[in-house]
Amino acid sequence: MFNLEAFVEDCKAAVRDDPTHGAVAELLKGAMTDLSAVLDELGEPTSGGLSAIYKSPQLTILNVVWKPQMVLMPHDHNMWAVIGIYTGREDNIFWRRVKDDPLGRIEAAGAKALAAGDVAPLGKDVIHSVTNPICKYTGALHIYGGDFFEAERLEWEAEGLTERRWDPERAKALFED
Structure with missing residues (x-):
């Protein structure tokens, strides 16, 4: 049975023992084996949002709910991340910098499509964009190896794919209904 409070404590202990994403990924894989228990604990998503479950300088755990057919521009995290889908689907496009581009x-x-039950680790330097390609809300636990909201990060604007500073308020607004 998935218990959110115990899961958070397990993640905190895992990061203390191993600051890489390995142990946290295993914990999230274990949680995603019982999707109905995760849904019982978190609730069926009914609106988009970024809900902080836990936040510290070493670890952030978010309940991310993607609106139907929502698209999030390319961005980095500047820290490792592990994503676990508990309902719906999330399509990721992975990006790389164009060499010597001023x-x-x-x-x-x-690219990688993630469905309910899937877990995907992302390295510190990964750049990705995310789409919810379906007509219902997608719920995911996103776990980060640092403070997601305070980290210096980049995003790339959609039309010209040129970089700019990531703005957490602009990102939060995209998730709101």
Whole structure:
């Protein structure tokens, strides 16, 4: 049975023992084996949002709810991350910097579709964009190896794929209904 409070404590202990994403990824994989228990604990998503479950300088745990057909521009985290989908779907496009580009542009380098039960670790330097391709809310636990809201990060604007500073308020507003 998934218990959010115990899960948070387990993640905190895992990061104390191993500051990489390995142990946290295993914890999240374990949680995603019982999706109905996770849904019972977190509730069926009914509106978009970024809800902080736990936040410290070493660890952030978010309940991320993607609105139907929502698209989030390319961005980095500047820290490792682990994503676990508990309902719905999340499509990721992975990007890489265009070599020697003075504008800091990026180009697509791969993709991965995540469905309910899937867990995906992301390294510190990963750049990705996210789409909820379905007509219902997608719920995911996102765990980060640092303070998600305070980290210096970048995002790339959609049309020209040129970089700019990530703005947490602009990101939060995208998730609101």
